[in-house]
Amino acid sequence: MKIPESNPFRSIFYEHYPIVRRKLVALVRDDAAADDLAQDVFLKLYRNPPDDPAAVGAWLHRVLTRVGYDYMDKLARERRLQNKQELYFEGDVLLQSGEEALLRKMDQEEVREWLDTLPERDRQVLLLRYSGYSYAEIAHELNVRPPVVGTLISRATEKLRQSAVKTMSPSEIKS
Structure with a gap:
């Protein structure tokens, strides 16, 4: 038909x-x-x-x-x-006690402070990566070539770690 x-x-x-x-x-x-x-x-x-x-x-x-x-x-x-x-x-909400929620918030504030010590480009690359962006998307956002993104992330992570170590007390570093 x-x-x-x-x-x-x-x-x-x-x-x-x-x-x-x-x-x-x-x-x-x-x-x-x-x-x-x-x-x-x-x-x-x-x-x-x-x-x-x-x-x-x-x-x-x-x-x-x-x-x-x-x-x-x-x-x-x-x-x-x-x-x-x-x-x-x-x-996620029900399993958190008030103390756990407070500790999580304090940890987030501490990480934000460490991020604020980084240069803008390093802060951007870390925020984009941990927001779920792919390397290609990060490269596009930062106007760099995709092969460079891994290096940028690695360097920014190391700077963040160093920033965290500077602000932590010796007892916190050991644990």
């Missing part, structure tokens, strides 16, 4: 749309989603009709089932991702 002409396609649409939509509502249990999915099914029919025009009903049923299951799989993946994110963020 070739791409349907508007009148035959229109008659197929009016005949089968209520059935397709009703089956999708029963499958996904969401009226608005079923409307969108039914449109997708008929768009697929318009773009890629079955070879046998007599098999349109079976073809629509097979496609609507696949589209409905794909939609439900997508929702399940999104729910799992959201649950993981909620557990991660809630777990």
Whole structure:
């Protein structure tokens, strides 16, 4: 079957749309989603009709089932991702005592002070690297060649370590 002409396609649409939509509502249990999915099914029919025009009903049923299951799989993946994110963020907050949160904040402030002693370029390279940027992205941000980034990070890390050692007491350095 070739791409349907508007009148035959229109008659197929009016005949089968209520059935397709009703089956999708029963499958996904969401009226608005079923409307969108039914449109997708008929768009697929318009773009890629079955070879046998007599098999349109079976073809629509097979496609609507696949589209409905794909939609439900997508929702399940999104729910799992959201649950993981909620557990991660809630777990991080719940597991910290007030003392642990205070110590973490003090450590962050101390690292910021050490970073402030570094030259601007070294501070930037470390912040970009530990913010998850790739070497190529860091090279682009700092307007340097990518092979130089590793050296810049290494040198900046060593300067940061030296800055930390200068401000620490001898008892802190041993532990």
